[in-house]
Amino acid sequence: MTAAALEVAGLRVAVRNGSALTPTVTDFSFSVAPGESLGLVGESGSGKSLSLRAVAGVLPPGVAKTGGDVVTGGARMAMIFQEPLTALNPTRRVGDAIADVVQATRRCSRRDARAAAVALLTEVGMTDPARRARMWPHELSGGLRQRAVIAMALAHEPSILLCDEPTTALDVTVQDQVLGLLDRLRQERNVALVFVTHDLAVVATLCQRVAVMYAGQIVETGPTRDVLREPRHPYTRALLESSRTRTSPAGARPIGGQPPTPGSFPDGCRFAPRCPHANEVCRTMTYDLAGVNDQRADACVRTLELTAVNS
Numbered sequence: 001m002t003a004a005a006l007e008v009a010g011l012r013v014a015v016r017n018g019s020a021l022t023p024t025v026t027d028f029s030f031s032v033a034p035g036e037s038l039g040l041v042g043e044s045g046s047g048k049s050l051s052l053r054a055v056a057g058v059l060p061p062g063v064a065k066t067g068g069d070v071v072t073g074g075a076r077m078a079m080i081f082q083e084p085l086t087a088l089n090p091t092r093r094v095g096d097a098i099a100d101v102v103q104a105t106r107r108c109s110r111r112d113a114r115a116a117a118v119a120l121l122t123e124v125g126m127t128d129p130a131r132r133a134r135m136w137p138h139e140l141s142g143g144l145r146q147r148a149v150i151a152m153a154l155a156h157e158p159s160i161l162l163c164d165e166p167t168t169a170l171d172v173t174v175q176d177q178v179l180g181l182l183d184r185l186r187q188e189r190n191v192a193l194v195f196v197t198h199d200l201a202v203v204a205t206l207c208q209r210v211a212v213m214y215a216g217q218i219v220e221t222g223p224t225r226d227v228l229r230e231p232r233h234p235y236t237r238a239l240l241e242s243s244r245t246r247t248s249p250a251g252a253r254p255i256g257g258q259p260p261t262p263g264s265f266p267d268g269c270r271f272a273p274r275c276p277h278a279n280e281v282c283r284t285m286t287y288d289l290a291g292v293n294d295q296r297a298d299a300c301v302r303t304l305e306l307t308a309v310n311s
Contacts, residue, residue: 004031005075005192006055006160011068013047013054013216015262021066024262025051025216027288028068030194032209034159037186037193039207039224041200041239043259047216048196049164052079055194056162075159082165084145087152088137094148095121095133101155120151125181143174150181154189161186163195167202179206200243204228212236215260215270218289222296233298234306235271269301277306 013025025047032038040048054065056079081087089097098117103110114133121129124147137145146166153161163182167175183206186193195207203210203224211221212233220233231237238255257274260266268285272278279302287301300306 003033003073005034005036005072006077006194007031007069007071008055009069009071011051011054011070012066013050013059014064014066016062016064021064022263023066023216023265024063025054028054028213028216028218029289030211030218030221032160032192032194034192035186035190036209037183037195037207039203039210040194040196040213041198041203041210042213043239043255044198045259045261046213048198048213049082051213052162052164052194052196072160076156077160077162078153078156078158079162079164080146080149080153080166082168084142084149084166085137087149088145090137093133094135094137094140097137098133098148098152098155101152105156117151117155120154121148123154124148124151124185125177126151142170143177146170146174146178147181150178150185154185158191160192161194163193165197168197175202182206200228200240212239215265216262217270217299219271219300220296220298221289226296232296232303232306233271233300234275234277236298238274269299277302 009029011025011028012023014021014023028051030038042048050063053059055070056077058079059065095114095117098120099113102116103113118129118133121133126132126144126147140148167178170178179202182193185191197203207224210224210227211218212235214235220227220236227236228240231240241253242255243252255274260270266273268283269287272282281301285301287299289297289299291297
């Protein structure tokens with residue numbers, strides 16, 4: 001078995017409210033191997049981005065990691081954020097910003113760092129890279145800015161690449177180009193890729209495995225193809241039914257109710273108040289993520305019963 005490039009165990013994140021801490025992410029665990037891609041999906045507010053930021057150690061002010069382990073074996077991590085314009089320094093030309101990272105990572109001369117920056121812009125598919133390296137971030141389109149941010153991340157020579165919805169603000173054509181670029185880089189550089197998104201179509205395109213998150217917890221995980229074809233947790237099933245697809249755009253069914261807010265998580269299964277299959281056991285019994293087989297796991301106490309009904 002290939003050793004994990006990144007292993008996260010029991011990660012917990014909380015928001016500070018004066019002297020109090022309100023839990024937002026609880027017992028968040030996953031692993032990803034070199035060259036593997038893992039998608040992290042769920043509704044807005046489920047804790048996906050906070051979890052990824054906690055893994056990278058870049059939580060915003062007022063939010064703290066309160067427990068858990070992040071093991072990389074000394075491998076470098078880099079993160080790509082949702083809005084590239086905020087990730088690029090507006091006072092630095094694109095090539096200089098990338099060269100700064102190259103120079104800090106490789107301890108090379110400024111001249112070599114600038115040449116490496118142009119080479120990285122070439123690698124991420126930017127046309128006329130030498131000219132664009134001299135441009136300011138605001139002079140580039142959204143797609144080109146995202147390519148520049150990816151080049152900056154690669155300048156760190158990472159073995160692990162964390163992506164926080166990096167294609168959300170892009171149009172469909174550019175999104176497909178960026179996804180293709182990330183997949184190519186994953187394969188060519190043998191990088192472990194973790195991709196946060198709310199778009200199940202993106203996960204189906206890019207990710208080999210998927211983890212479904214709800215109210216600060218992972219509720220189902222497994223090979224992407226298996227989870228999307230035969231979801232086991234009711235939330236995963238509801239999430240799929242609420243997603244519009246190219247084949248059935250009118251068939252989407254929104255999930256009833258609202259997800260719980262941090263600090264007011266219900267007893268038992270956190271999805272129970274919105275789940276049409278919930279019973280008294282679901283509302284009172286806490287059921288942690290448990291293995292279904294060697295590759296799949298979910299956190300529903302009624303998995304076997306509901307799977308038999310839906311098969």
